Amino acid sequence: MSDNSLGQIKSDGLFGRLPDLTKLDLRNNGITLIEDNAFDGAANIQELLLDGNLLQTVTDKMFFGLHSLSVLSLTDNKIKCITPGAFDHLTMLSTLNLESNPLDCTCHISWLPNWLRSRRLSPSATCRSPAALRDANLHHLEVSDFKCTAEDKGCLSPDYCPAQCACTGTVVRCSRAQLTTVPLNIPKQTTELYLESNDIATILPDQIRHLTQLTRLDLSNNKISVITNNTFEGLTKLSTLIVSYNKLRCVQRDALKGLTQLRVLSLHGNNISMLADGVFRDLESISHVALGSNPLYCDCNSRWLSEWVKSAGEYVEPGIARCSEPVAMRDKLILSTQSSAFVCNGVPPAEVISKCDSCYSNPCRNGGRCRARAAGGRDCQCARGYHGDTCQHHIDACYGSPCAHGLCRVLEEGRFHCSCQAGYTGARCEVNIDDCVANKCQNNATCVDHLEGYSCKCAPGFMESNGASCVDGLDEYRCACAAGYAGRYCEAAPHAALGTSPCAHHDCLHGVCYLPQRALQDDIIMERPLLSTANDYLCKCAPGYSGRLCEYLTSLTFSHNDSLVELEPLRTTPQANVTLIFSTTQLHGVLMYFGENEHLAVELFNGRIRISYDIGNHPTSTMYSFEMVSDGNYHKAELVAIKKNFTLKVDDGPARSIINEGAKEYLRLERPMYLGGVPEEIAKEAFSKWHLRNITSFKGCMKAAWINHKRVDYVNAVRVQRTSAGCGEDEPTSSMAATVFVQEDAGRHNQDPCVPNPCARGGRCVREEGSPSDYTCRCRAGTAGPQCELRASISGAPVITQGSKMPQRKQAISNVQASPAAPSHKQQMPSEHAPSQPTPAMGACRKEATREIITEGSCRSRRAVRGARCVARDARAACGKGHCCAPRKTKKRKIRLICSDGTRYTKDIEIVRKCACGKKCARTTPFH
Numbered sequence: 001m002s003d004n005s006l007g008q009i010k011s012d013g014l015f016g017r018l019p020d021l022t023k024l025d026l027r028n029n030g031i032t033l034i035e036d037n038a039f040d041g042a043a044n045i046q047e048l049l050l051d052g053n054l055l056q057t058v059t060d061k062m063f064f065g066l067h068s069l070s071v072l073s074l075t076d077n078k079i080k081c082i083t084p085g086a087f088d089h090l091t092m093l094s095t096l097n098l099e100s101n102p103l104d105c106t107c108h109i110s111w112l113p114n115w116l117r118s119r120r121l122s123p124s125a126t127c128r129s130p131a132a133l134r135d136a137n138l139h140h141l142e143v144s145d146f147k148c149t150a151e152d153k154g155c156l157s158p159d160y161c162p163a164q165c166a167c168t169g170t171v172v173r174c175s176r177a178q179l180t181t182v183p184l185n186i187p188k189q190t191t192e193l194y195l196e197s198n199d200i201a202t203i204l205p206d207q208i209r210h211l212t213q214l215t216r217l218d219l220s221n222n223k224i225s226v227i228t229n230n231t232f233e234g235l236t237k238l239s240t241l242i243v244s245y246n247k248l249r250c251v252q253r254d255a256l257k258g259l260t261q262l263r264v265l266s267l268h269g270n271n272i273s274m275l276a277d278g279v280f281r282d283l284e285s286i287s288h289v290a291l292g293s294n295p296l297y298c299d300c301n302s303r304w305l306s307e308w309v310k311s312a313g314e315y316v317e318p319g320i321a322r323c324s325e326p327v328a329m330r331d332k333l334i335l336s337t338q339s340s341a342f343v344c345n346g347v348p349p350a351e352v353i354s355k356c357d358s359c360y361s362n363p364c365r366n367g368g369r370c371r372a373r374a375a376g377g378r379d380c381q382c383a384r385g386y387h388g389d390t391c392q393h394h395i396d397a398c399y400g401s402p403c404a405h406g407l408c409r410v411l412e413e414g415r416f417h418c419s420c421q422a423g424y425t426g427a428r429c430e431v432n433i434d435d436c437v438a439n440k441c442q443n444n445a446t447c448v449d450h451l452e453g454y455s456c457k458c459a460p461g462f463m464e465s466n467g468a469s470c471v472d473g474l475d476e477y478r479c480a481c482a483a484g485y486a487g488r489y490c491e492a493a494p495h496a497a498l499g500t501s502p503c504a505h506h507d508c509l510h511g512v513c514y515l516p517q518r519a520l521q522d523d524i525i526m527e528r529p530l531l532s533t534a535n536d537y538l539c540k541c542a543p544g545y546s547g548r549l550c551e552y553l554t555s556l557t558f559s560h561n562d563s564l565v566e567l568e569p570l571r572t573t574p575q576a577n578v579t580l581i582f583s584t585t586q587l588h589g590v591l592m593y594f595g596e597n598e599h600l601a602v603e604l605f606n607g608r609i610r611i612s613y614d615i616g617n618h619p620t621s622t623m624y625s626f627e628m629v630s631d632g633n634y635h636k637a638e639l640v641a642i643k644k645n646f647t648l649k650v651d652d653g654p655a656r657s658i659i660n661e662g663a664k665e666y667l668r669l670e671r672p673m674y675l676g677g678v679p680e681e682i683a684k685e686a687f688s689k690w691h692l693r694n695i696t697s698f699k700g701c702m703k704a705a706w707i708n709h710k711r712v713d714y715v716n717a718v719r720v721q722r723t724s725a726g727c728g729e730d731e732p733t734s735s736m737a738a739t740v741f742v743q744e745d746a747g748r749h750n751q752d753p754c755v756p757n758p759c760a761r762g763g764r765c766v767r768e769e770g771s772p773s774d775y776t777c778r779c780r781a782g783t784a785g786p787q788c789e790l791r792a793s794i795s796g797a798p799v800i801t802q803g804s805k806m807p808q809r810k811q812a813i814s815n816v817q818a819s820p821a822a823p824s825h826k827q828q829m830p831s832e833h834a835p836s837q838p839t840p841a842m843g844a845c846r847k848e849a850t851r852e853i854i855t856e857g858s859c860r861s862r863r864a865v866r867g868a869r870c871v872a873r874d875a876r877a878a879c880g881k882g883h884c885c886a887p888r889k890t891k892k893r894k895i896r897l898i899c900s901d902g903t904r905y906t907k908d909i910e911i912v913r914k915c916a917c918g919k920k921c922a923r924t925t926p927f928h
Contacts, residue, residue: 001024001025001026001029002025002026002027002028002029002049003027003028003029004028004029005029005030006026006029006030006031007029007030007031007032007033008031008032008033008034008035009026009031009033009034009035009038009039010035010038011035011036011037011038011040013040013041015038015039015040015041015042015045015065016040016041016042017041018041018042019041019043019044020044021042021044021045022044022045022046022047022068023045023046023047023048024042024045024047024048024049025049026048026049026050026053027049027050027051027052027053028051028052028053029053030053030054031050031053031054031055032053032054032055032056033055034055034062036059036061036062036064037061037064037065038062039063039064039065039066040064040065041065042065042066043065043066043067043068044068045066045068045069046068046069046070046071046092047069047070047071048063048066048069048071048072048073049071049073050072050073050074050077051073051074051075051076051077051097052075052076052077053077054077054078055074055077055078055079056077056078056079056080056081057079057080057081057082057083057155058074058079058081058082058083058086059083059086059155060083060084060085060086060088060188060189062086063086063087063089063090064089066090067089067091067092068092069090069092069093070092070093070094070095071093071094071095072087072090072093072095072096072097073095073096073097074096074097074098074101075097075098075099075100075101076099076100076101077100077101078101078102079098079101079102079103080101080102080103080104080128081104081108081109081155082103082108082109082112082155083155083189084108084109084111084170084189084191084213085212085213087115088115093119093121094121095121096116096121096123097123098123098125098138099123099124099125099126101125101128102128102129103125103126103127103128103129103138104127104128104129104130105127105128105129105130105133105136105138105141105145105146106130106146106147106148106169107146107147107148107168107169107170107171108146108148108155108169108170108189109138109146110143110145110146110191111143111191111213112138113138113139113140113141113142113143114143116138116139117139122139123138123139124137124139125137125138125139126138127141130147133145148168148169148170148171149168155189161187162174162183162184162185162186163183164177164179164183165177165183165186166857167187170187170189170190170191170192170213171190171191171192171194172186172187172190172192172193172194173194173858174193174194174195174198175194175195175196175197175198175858175900176196176197176198176855176858176860176900177198178198178199179195179198179199179200180198180199180200180201181200181202181207182195182200182203182204182207182208184207186208186211188210188211188212188213189213190211190213190214191213191214191215191216192214192215192216192217193208193211193214193216193217193218194218195217195218195219195222196218196219196220196221196222196242196900197220197221197222197900198221198222199222199223200219200222200223200224201222201223201224201225202224202225202226203219203224203227203231204228204231205228205230205231205232205233208231208232208235209233209234209235210234211235212234212235212236212237213237214235214237214238215237215238215239215240216238216239216240217232217235217238217240217241217242218240218242219241219242219243219246220242220243220244220245220246220266221244221245221246222246223246223247224243224246224247224248225246225247225248225249225250226248226249226250226251226252226356227243227248227250227251227252227255227256228252228255229252229253229254229255229257230254230255230257230258231255232255232256232257232258232259233257233258234258235258235259236258236259236260236261237261238259238261238262239261239262239263239264239285240262240263240264241256241259241262241264241265241266242264242266243266243267243270244266244267244268244269244270244290245268245269245270246269246270247270247271248267248270248271248272249270249271249272249273249355249356250272250355250356251267251272251275251276251279252276252279252356253276253277253278253279254279255279256279256280256282256283257282258282259282259283260282260283260284260285261284261285262283262285262286263285263286263287263288264286264287264288265283265286265288265289265290266289266290267289267290267291267294268290268291268292268293268294268320269292269293269294270293270294271294271295271355272291272294272295272296272355273294273295273296273297273324273325273348273352273355274296274297274301274302274348274352274355274356275302275305276356277301277304278304280308280312286312286313286316287313287316288316288318289309289312289316289317290317290320291317291320291321291334292320292321292322294321294324295324295325296321296322296323296324296334297323297324297325297326297348297352298323298324298325298326298329298332298334298337298341298342299326299329299342299343299344299345299348300342300343300344301344301348302342303339303342305334306334306337306338306339306342307339309321309334309335310335310339315335317334317335318335319333319335319336320333321333321334321335322334323337325349325352326345329341329342357372358370358372358373358377358378359371359372359378363378363380363390364380364381364382364390364391365386365390365391365392366382366383366386366391366392366394367383367386367391368380368381368382368383368386368390368391369381384626385626387399395608395624395626396410396413396416397410397411397413397414397415397416397622397623398410398416399608399624400605400606400610400624400693402416402418402428402622402690402693403416403418403419403420403428403429404424404426404428404429404430405420405421405423405424405429405430406418406419406420406421406424406428406429407419411619413658414621414622414623414658414659414660415619415620415621415622416619416622422452423451423452424451427619427690428690430688430690432449432451433452434449435449435450435452435453435454436448436449436454441456442456443458445457445458446458508539508540508541508549508550509545509549509550509551510541510542510545510550510551510553510725511539511540511541511542511545511550512539512540542725542726543555543725543726543727544556544557544724544725544726544727545725545726551715552711552713552715553713553714553715553725554704554711554712554713554714555701555702555703555704555725555726555727556676556701556702556714556720556723556724556725556726557700557701557702557723557724557725557726557727558589558676558677558697558698558699558700558701558702558722558723559699559722559723559724560697560699560722561677561696561697562677562680562697562721562722563676563677563697563698563699563721563722563723564590564674564675564676564677564678564679564697564719564721564722564723565674565675565676565677565714565717565719565720565721565723566672566673566674566679566717566718566719566720566721567672567673567674567675567707567712567717567718568672568673568718569594569669569670569671569672569673570594570600570669570673570707571708572641572666572667572668573666573668574642575640575641575642575643576600576639576640576641576667576708577638577639577640577641577706577707577708577709578592578638578639578705578706578707578708579636579637579638579639579704579705579706580592580602580636580637580639580675580702580704580705581634581635581636581637581702581703581704581705582629582634582635582637582698582700582701582702582703583632583633583634583635583700583701583703583727584604584629584630584632584698584699584700584701585630585631585632585700586604586630586696586698586699586700587604587605587606587607587630588603588604588605588606588693588694588696589603589604589676589677589694589696589697589698589699589700590602590603590604590674590676590677590678590683590692590694590695590696590697590698591603591604591609591637591675591676591698592639592673592674592675593673593674593678593682593686593691593692594667594669594671594673594674595614595669595671595686595691596669596671597614597616597689598614598615598616598664598667598668598669599612599613599614599667599669599686599689599691600612600613600641600646600667601613601686601691601692602637602639603692603693603694604629604630604694604698605624605693605694607628607629607630607631608624608625608626608627608628608629609624609625609627609629609637609648609650610622610623610624610625610693611623611624611639611646611648611658612690612691612692613641613646613658613660613667614660614691615643615644615660615662615664615665615666615667616662616664616667617644617660617661617662617663617664618662620660620690620691621646621658621659621660622658623646623648623656623657623658625637625648625650625656626650626653626656627650627651627653629650634703635650635651636650636651636652637649637650638650641667643665643666644659644660644661644662644664644665645657645658645659646658646659646660672718675702675705675712676697676698676702676723677697677698677721678692678695678697683695701726701727703727752767754766754767754775759777759778759779759788760783760788761779761780761783761788762780762783762788763777763778763779763780763783763788764777764778765777765778766778845870845871845872845878845879845885845915845916845917846870846871846872846885846915847868847869847870847871847912847913847914847915848868848869848870848871849866849867849868850866850867850868850869851864851865851866851867852864852865852867853865854895854897854907854909856897856907857899858899858900859897859898859899859900859903859905860897860898861895861896861897861898862896862898865893865895865909866911867911867912868911868912868913868915869912870885870886870887870912870915871885871915872884872885878917879917879918880917882919883917883918883919884917884918884919885915885916885917886915886916886917886918887912887913887914887915888914888915888916888918889912889913889914890910890911890912890913891910891911891913892908892909892910892911893908893909893910893911894906894907894908894909895907895909
């Protein structure tokens with residue numbers, strides 16, 4: 001196939017259909033790209049000729065599948081870079097031709113000479129760049145000859161480096177980046193990874209398994225406590241591993257499994273007491289192990305370590321590691337102490353054994369089962385009826401500490417009593433006794449109640465309307481408005497956003513109609529119009545809707561703190577039956593509330609279902625589910641109220657019941673019932689009466705609800721507030737969506753919110769990217785407000801328009817400073833068509849104080865340095881077109897930096913002193 005114009009070799013399975021192919025000649029084809037796994041299935045090819053093409057990079061998966069390849073010729077291409085490991089899987093390779101390629105001999109291919117020598121391959125390839133290595137024979141170079149600069153990207157894409165790190169070639173440095181976990185997007189070609197001096201607590205196999213070319217890993221000065229089994233699985237080239245100065249207490253037996261090339265291992269400065277026999281068994285190349293500054297427990301269980309240190313090689317452990325316990329072995333060196341001295345005199349202390357076995361002391365009480373976590377620590381699986389970190393608490397009426405400021409005592413099943421602390425009263429000890437009664441505060445001062453005391457707060461001034469505050473000025477004042485308000489006195493309220501376009505009018509009430517695929521194909525083949533009778537189409541319902549015509553809304557997602565559904569009052573005679581199917585990851589939230597003084601409240605509390613039931617027989621009966629339901633899975637809660645009895649069943653498990661004993665028989669109320677949340681006023685009332693422990697709305701999906709054996713249709717609800725239809729998995733697939741949109745009237749789904757223009761006074765409407773209905777108004781000079789409905793006063797403060805209800809007296813007052821709610825403009829109002837001129841807005845460009853650590857490479861200041869930056873909420877509005885808010889005056893200051901290698905030096909930085917509008921628009925920093 002030579003001397004053609006193939007251009008590319010695609011991964012389309014072609015060679016899998018040619019199992020007997022043994023030689024492939026693709027010379028002189030102008031090939032620029034060979035896709036990964038393109039040769040998959042070509043297991044019998046022994047000779048591959050790619051000379052005279054235009055390949056620039058050899059990737060690590062380019063030759064996957066060529067298990068029998070012995071001759072690979074890449075002469076006379078444009079190859080500059082070869083990804084580490086590109087030839088590792090070619091185990092039969094005996095001839096490799098790389099001549100006449102412009103190889104870029106930076107650190108990216110420093111691995112190649114050693115690999116060639118290890119495979120006894122000697123191609124006559126030479127370097128083209130950098131200048132220092134031009135025409136040098138690749139086979140004769142050493143690793144130290146290859147250098148990289150920060151600009152050398154090698155075979156990697158321009159955005160290959162994680163945001164918190166600095167990358168030079170295949171060396172990734174993430175030191176002192178305040179990381180709590182290993183970055184996810186570390187490139188797989190990385191050969192050296194530096195993660196020292198961070199806050200990383202765990203190192204998981206999935207985080208680093210893809211780094212198969214890694215030779216050095218530095219994890220020193222972190223918070224790692226356990227190295228679990230198979231953590232470094234697949235890192236077969238790793239030669240240096242540094243885990244010194246962590247909180248390491250346990251290295252599991254298979255933690256270092258597979259590290260056959262490891263030469264240097266540092267575990268210095270940790271909290272290790274014992275190492276499992278065989279933990280170093282795969283370290284065939286080890287030359288140095290650092291175990292110093294660990295509290296080693298030297299009994300018979302550590303005898304193997306003494307023997308291994310003495311037999312592993314000359315000074316593998318250089319005589320630094322010492323025994324800490326038992327007393328007879330204290331301060332003795334592992335290297336020089338006779339192995340026979342490592343003897344057992346009883347069981348090691350529990351604090352030693354528990355470092356690698358967190359369940360050793362059996363911390364779980366009341367029949368709970370202890371499970372050790374792979375990454376350290378443990379969890380207790382509590383028996384039914386118990387909860388807590390160690391299953392120490394019984395789930396009873398006092399579950400969740402219902403007494404706000406007192407001690408809870410169980411009276412009987414489902415009932416409790418609160419003994420209040422001094423200064424508190426109320427059924428739940430929720431009321432702080434008012435010490436302001438008959439207080440002695442004078443001159444209209446405000447009395448502030450404290451616990452068993454009070455204080456007097458003198459009034460410094462007055463608050464303006466709509467939450468604004470009064471700011472004193474020179475012979476005048478101004479109102480600092482709350483977000484969204486405007487006007488001289490903050491009297492202009494925010495405007496509501498425009499609604500979205502109405503629903504499409506067709507038989508599918510809440511969905512789209514489409515033809516089944518067979519009918520659609522038949523129509524195309526027969527060249528007849530689409531079938532239109534009622535029996536010829538189906539309704540694809542929008543998420544949350546069901547029914548033949550998508551007429552029922554049966555599932556909702558609650559995502560806001562004030563989400564709720566209001567329904568008719570619950571019928572409780574002869575009984576009430578409510579079933580809810582829901583999913584959430586929130587620990588708290590209202591599921592259902594029906595009440596006044598008597599009530600039925602169902603809520604999430606600490607991940608369990610809490611029931612509060614009171615038909616008028618005081619005190620209230622309370623119950624909690626044994627099951628946890630805040631795990632993101634769907635759960636079914638069945639609620640049955642029969643007179644005084646209330647029963648809860650979760651996920652068809654055992655039922656739990658309580659009895660609200662007393663004279664009354666039924667719960668009879670005329671108030672509405674609420675699902676998923678409660679209106680604010682009713683919620684506050686329920687909270688004050690302890691019907692609800694938390695008034696946050698439920699956040700998650702209410703998949704379905706049945707009330708008295710009838711499925712709830714939210715279309716018929718009295719009110720549905722701040723919810724969205726359906727759950728995440730109900731979204732239609734892309735293929736279905738494509739089929740649907742072919743047959744819909746696309747025009748009614750692409751209404752432009754800017755047509756007609758909603759912005760007043762010549763404002764320009766800009767549609768928000770990614771939203772079908774949201775827009776922003778960009779106002780002309782002299783106007784302000786969400787829809788440019790306000791005009792500016794002479795000083796720039798927005799004032800209400802003539803059509804408003806604002807008194808004429810207030811409209812006349814305009815000579816004030818600019819309000820923060822709107823930018824200032826020129827002193828003279830421009831005409832409707834006059835072009836605006838750039839005039840700095842007084843006060844809009846300002847200096848903002850900062851306090852930051854100064855960093856430079858691997859060096860940083862010892863403490864945060866005070867600085868400032870120039871900021872403006874809208875630089876163009878504040879300073880005019882072509883201008884920006886920038887430093888006007890700076891001063892120099894010397895700071896001292898300390899580096900990771902211990903060196904120190906002094907650096908001059910400029911601190912911003914004054915800011916102003918100007919034309920020099922360089923990026924501002926706290927240290928200019």
